[in-house]
Amino acid sequence: MTSNPLLANWDSPFQLPPFSEIEPSHFEEAFEVAMAEACAETDRIADQEEAPTFENTVVALERSGESLTRVARTFFNLTGAHTNEALQKIERDIAPKLAKHGSDMLLNASLYGRIATLWDQREDLGLNAEDSRVLERYQKMFQRAGAGLDDAGKARMAEISQRLATLGTGFSQNVLKDESDFQLVLETEQDRAGLPDFLLASAAEAARERGLAGKHVITLSRSSIEPFLQFSTNRALREEAFRAWTSRGEKGGDTDNREIIRETLALRAEKARLLGFRNFAEYKLDDTMAKTPDNVRGLLTKVWQPAVAQAREEEEKLAEMARGSGENHSIEAWDWRHYSEKVRKAEHDLDETELKPYLQLDNIIQAAFDTATRLFGITFRELKGLPVYHPDVRVFEVLNPDGTHKGLFLGDYFARSSKRSGAWMSGFRSQHKLKGEVTPIIVNVMNFSKGAQGEATLLTFDDARTLFHEFGHGLHGLLSDVTYPMISGTGVARDFVELPSQLYEHWLSQPDVLSKFAVHYKTNEPMPAQLLEKLLAAANFNQGFATVEYTASALIDLELHLLDDPAELNVADFEKQELGKIDMPAAITMRHRIPHFQHVFSGDGYSAGYYSYMWSEVMDADAFGAFEEKGNIFDPETAEKLLTFIYSAGGRQDPEEAYVAFRGRAPKIDALLEKRGFAA
Incomplete structure (x- = not known):
């Protein structure tokens, strides 16, 4: 005992x-x-x-x-x-x-x-x-x-692995410290100018949690800072907040990540050479669907060119909107979201303040559950009184179509200073059959801004999409039906793992789902048909911007891991030079700048692999077409194939074979270009 x-x-x-x-x-x-x-x-x-x-x-x-x-x-x-x-x-x-x-x-x-x-x-x-x-x-x-290396090679591989583990931990802790240390306290009416009620409510709750009851606080959680950048008419504060957000990890002092980055890249390059590869990108991609750096660059470049062209058109519209408001400055990165919201309102008669009252967190959770029920027959019931690591965590039992236990799903939805930024799926236990039927315990972690006490938590449409995305990962773990832990759930190639999550996002945008779950948090009235039509019509609005900020990060990640001698890297200069080479629009910043690029440096999960979201998007756009071609987004036959070959299969087979088994053919990039609003 x-x-x-x-x-x-x-x-x-x-x-x-x-x-x-x-x-x-x-x-x-x-x-x-x-x-x-x-x-x-x-x-x-x-x-x-x-x-x-x-x-x-x-x-x-x-x-x-x-x-x-x-x-x-x-x-x-x-x-x-x-x-x-x-x-x-x-x-x-x-x-x-x-x-x-x-x-x-x-070894x-x-x-x-x-x-x-x-x-x-x-x-x-x-x-x-x-x-x-x-x-x-x-x-x-x-x-x-490195098991095939000589004794000296094995010893060095072990040293590298241990040092990289230390560096990755330091990197993520530094970013969390920079995030949790920052708070923009809105003291005056001028500080709060332009902010809608929903943002003021969540900012008041953030202030209360930080011991500043009665004030308003903007944090570096995306669900806090992005709407602030959208709606604040105080340009100086927008700049202050944006610079804090984008300078995480490079503020100097104990939390500066630039030396960690240099050493990490140098060790990864050495590891690759020890194993017979020219660089880390070649090593990493050798065990993926993409296989080679050239294949990755080819995909990203094909999307990059039309995305930049569209982004420049978008920027001109923003500048025109600014001039129309009496603002003659050029569009800076802290201006983009602000004027983009105004342009969306002008072009589509749609703004976030209209949408948000219809996007209650509880309802979007139920929408994600209901979609899974209609596709796969599983159901969910909330359980109270179970052990959790924070009072905000909710627990749901997942039931098979016959009512038997399938697994547990934990939802941890709200931002707090003790939580790293972003959103992710993880597991306390994976499904396998080595010791009887071991059922999974899966958790989704988000960073949504909590509504005021006693009030509903309202989401942006991007927040709602994030919830569906992570729940898609969650289903990949919950629906797993394999024998061995190694290939359970998300134990698949890195550039395949985003397929179940990104595919699941498609159902959120369907009228069949929104008309049922997008209801006003006060009146319980469904979203008006006209507003729903406007939302769907604006689906590709600002897509140039979104594609550029993501693809720039993916290209920079690739180039970092192709470097021959990264030990002398000047991180800021490299970022500037590489963005110049690809003609990055000055008014757009990478979605993840190098000093806080946690996908890549908090461990090596997405190192030389941030492209994976787009690689999987080629498949998810094409895969949803299988349902559309049947004229039924819940077509039972297609859903059964999706369950059999994708969601329940784990890493049972080669990912290309798995996709072809589901779709009947290889994916076509045309579906991705069409989805993003670019000409094929």
Whole structure:
């Protein structure tokens, strides 16, 4: 028996972590014990006398490390969504230790020898398709970690992995510190000029949470700062807020990320060379659908050119609108959203203040659930009184069509200073069948501005789209139906993982969904048909801007990881030079500037891979066409294929094969260009 709740058996409902019993200090002991246990399990697998079989090696590895997985998932979900100084200190300490633990396993010669033997014998092992896929993933994972290198190479790979883990942790903590330290307090009527009631209400709530009751505070959460930039008529404050937002990670002092970036890029380049690749981009893309940097650049360039042309047309309209308002200044980055909102109002008779009363958070959650019910037959019921890590977290049981338990879904929707920015899906437990039917516990984390006490939380349409996007990821985890943890849910190629999420966004924009769930938060009246028509007609408004800010980030990410010698990189100069090469409009800033580009530098998940959203968008635009061609966005036959080959399949098969199995052919880029309003 142990007094450490992380190491005890969890008898809480659905085996949720016993959050109320967990103290930060528990993690230090739990990681130490769980890593030792996992090491012992790995050594037993590697050193056994029996000849390697799929069961005693691959399946054994899939069964091992259960305690460590449980502790790590609980810990990193907390450090992302509800952290504190004690957890951050542990995170800085544990990151290199976990990296060393991973390296020790993946560079274990005896263990790799068993995997390699099985790989050589794979045609004679009688494996089914899923077994074969898992063996293939293990073989590739060991090779890409450096298992085939000599002793000196292995030692250096281990050193690099540990240092990169430390750097990634520091990068993300620095960005969070810059975000949480900033608050724009609106003291006067001039400070609040132009702000609609919904933004003032959320700014008042943000102030109350920061001990400034009676005041109004704008934070660096997108749901706070973006509407401020849209509606504030105080241009000086717009500039102040925008500069704070875009200078995260490069303010000098302890939170400056530029040295971290240089060292990270240099270590990644060295790692790639050790493994026989010319640069990190080639290494990273070798295990994706895209395969090569040239393929990535080709896609991004094809979209970039029409996007820039459209953005310049949009900019001229903004300048004309500014001149019409008596403003003769050029359009700057902190002006774009402000005048864009005015142009949208003029061209489409549509503004955010009209839409937002119809986009209640609770209703959009129900819209996402209802869409899943109509597509896949699953249902949701909210459960109260279960252990959660913050009072704002909501828990829903997910039920199969026959009413049996499918999994748990946690929704954590509101911004707070203890949460990193952005939105994401994660899991406390993945679905698999190695120990009976293990059901998933999936969480969506958002950063929406909370409504005033007692008032509904209202979303922008972009917020609503984000919710549908992350719920698409959530369904990828909840609907998973595979045997092995390695390929469960989102365990797929990085440039395939965004397909289920981006595809799911399409249903939000359908009249069939909006007409049912977009109802006024006070009157409960449905969104007027005329307003709904205006919303849908404006779907591609400002698309040049949106495409340019994203694609610029993706191109810069690629170029950073093609550098031969990044150790001497001047981050600001590089960013300026590369944006100049691609003719970046001066009035648009990258969606994620390099010093706070967490997708790329808080770990290497999207490093040389930020293009993945667009790669997947080629598929999602084409995939939704399968429903449109049937004349029914909930067509049962198409939905069944979508479930079988995409949402439930995890990484069971090659992603290209999975897409073709669903669609009957490879995707066409024309659908993407049409979706974004560009000529094919």
